[in-house]
Amino acid sequence: MSAAWGFDTRQVHAGAIVDAEAGARITPIYQSAGYVFDDFDDGEERFAGRSARRAYSRNDNPTNVVAARRIADLEGGVDGVLVASGQAAIAAALGALAQAGDHILTTDRLYEGTREMARGALRRMGLELEAVPIDADEDAWAAAVGPETRAIYAESIANPLGEVADLDLLGRVSKRTGVPLVVDNTVATPYLCRPFEHGAAVVIHSTSKWLSGHGSVIGGAIVDGGTFDWDAAAARFPHLHAPRPHGAPSFAERYGAAAYAAYLRAVVVLEHGPSFPPTSAFLLLHGIETLSLRMERHVANARVVAEALTRHPAVARVHYPGSDDDPRRAVVARMLPRGVGSIVSIDLGTRDAAHAFLDRLRLVSQMTHIGDVRTLAIHTGSTIHGKLDEAERLALGITPGLVRISVGIEEAQDIVDDLLQALDVLAPRSAAECDAVLQPEVH
Ligand SMILES: Cc1ncc(COP(=O)(O)O)c(C=O)c1O
Numbered sequence: 001m002s003a004a005w006g007f008d009t010r011q012v013h014a015g016a017i018v019d020a021e022a023g024a025r026i027t028p029i030y031q032s033a034g035y036v037f038d039d040f041d042d043g044e045e046r047f048a049g050r051s052a053r054r055a056y057s058r059n060d061n062p063t064n065v066v067a068a069r070r071i072a073d074l075e076g077g078v079d080g081v082l083v084a085s086g087q088a089a090i091a092a093a094l095g096a097l098a099q100a101g102d103h104i105l106t107t108d109r110l111y112e113g114t115r116e117m118a119r120g121a122l123r124r125m126g127l128e129l130e131a132v133p134i135d136a137d138e139d140a141w142a143a144a145v146g147p148e149t150r151a152i153y154a155e156s157i158a159n160p161l162g163e164v165a166d167l168d169l170l171g172r173v174s175k176r177t178g179v180p181l182v183v184d185n186t187v188a189t190p191y192l193c194r195p196f197e198h199g200a201a202v203v204i205h206s207t208s209k210w211l212s213g214h215g216s217v218i219g220g221a222i223v224d225g226g227t228f229d230w231d232a233a234a235a236r237f238p239h240l241h242a243p244r245p246h247g248a249p250s251f252a253e254r255y256g257a258a259a260y261a262a263y264l265r266a267v268v269v270l271e272h273g274p275s276f277p278p279t280s281a282f283l284l285l286h287g288i289e290t291l292s293l294r295m296e297r298h299v300a301n302a303r304v305v306a307e308a309l310t311r312h313p314a315v316a317r318v319h320y321p322g323s324d325d326d327p328r329r330a331v332v333a334r335m336l337p338r339g340v341g342s343i344v345s346i347d348l349g350t351r352d353a354a355h356a357f358l359d360r361l362r363l364v365s366q367m368t369h370i371g372d373v374r375t376l377a378i379h380t381g382s383t384i385h386g387k388l389d390e391a392e393r394l395a396l397g398i399t400p401g402l403v404r405i406s407v408g409i410e411e412a413q414d415i416v417d418d419l420l421q422a423l424d425v426l427a428p429r430s431a432a433e434c435d436a437v438l439q440p441e442v443h
Helices: 007-013 040-047 062-075 086-095 112-119 138-144 167-177 251-272 278-288 291-310 329-335 351-360 390-395 412-426 431-436
Strands: 079-083 103-107 128-132 149-155 181-184 202-206 220-224 317-319 343-347 376-379 402-406
Touching: 007 062, 007 291, 062 079, 062 220, 062 278, 079 086, 079 251, 086 112, 086 149, 086 181, 086 202, 086 220, 086 251, 103 112, 128 138, 138 167, 149 167, 167 181, 167 329, 220 251, 291 317, 291 343, 291 412, 351 376, 351 402, 351 412
Parallel strands: 103 128, 103 149, 149 181, 181 202
Antiparallel strands: 079 220, 202 220, 317 343, 343 402, 376 402
16 A cells, blocks of 8 residues: 555555455455454453454454445544544544543534434433534634643534534634644545544544445544544543553553544443444445545536526525535635535425425435435435424524425436426426526536
């Protein structure tokens, strides 16, 4: 593996192994719970972590290791760990940093599942998550950091309205305060955004989305950037510096810059057990091999869809980070030089309008999921944000007529045609408005 290889080469080759027994070129599915010890002493060595050889697939499986290394490589990190879902990745990533009584700062624009975890399981476990406006300035962020703060948490592109976090600014706050920046890079993927280059310490993914890409896998990944100085922050993270059983060196001593990933694998995943199925890792690897190709098409299609929807009279507002009138345009250009992703959310004014629109779609599937090769749409107010009351939804920008569209890689014209025929039921277009809809680019 050469560090000089480009992204397209590394997405195919990084971390790959050639199976020793059969010489298989494709990473095999090692569907095995455990690994035979050579003898009694070997078993003891593996359990004590003194041997590099694995013991049990709950936290260490060869197929999973290849996929985790590949994601870590694409992100530019030093180590990666796969877990059972994106939700599990968030829980494990924060669980490896914080304990009861600790505090985590987040942007106020996050996937609702993460917010639900914050006010549910994490609060019950004694963690306090505090939201800071995504466009707050550096001093406001730094002022919100207290002695108990263990992480600054952001989504590079927020789900569902596409607000883009200024990771450079958050990276500077992380450096000033000694608190690691954790970035959920699910919607951007490492092809569009590289959080470690902006000061992140940890990147997490729902690998269920664009990384797998085909709607067939639930999974999550956590990548350690090797960028954070755990020694300088020893007071906040004593568990990484504590002596281990039988006089073994602490995680910080033994693993240095990769101490966080080692702790995550050897303690958090081992103890909680959110294991990733190796069959899913096999599918994930196949998805990653075409990530850049799919992302280019996703991005191009989303731009065409956003432009077409902007011109339709039934659409009150388009939420798309590539819009010319996006107040954070400069941040978007700095964070996402290769494109702004493929989530386009539209406000149709009322819940009834959203209802009529969604039930009229033919090509586009009405379901909860994003990052699929297929175009998907959902009324988030009655589903993902359904547990909130109206005022809470509005405070998050979830208006009654909001529909999130995850734009797939089908022919752009076919996606646009399906969306427009459903919108025409709400507000038929004039001939001039029909003509104004751009013809999609030919790929
Ligand atoms: C940004 C983001 N992070 C995390 C998750 C959770 O991922 P999963 O569904 O794999 O648990 C999602 C799911 O939609 C998401 O959109």
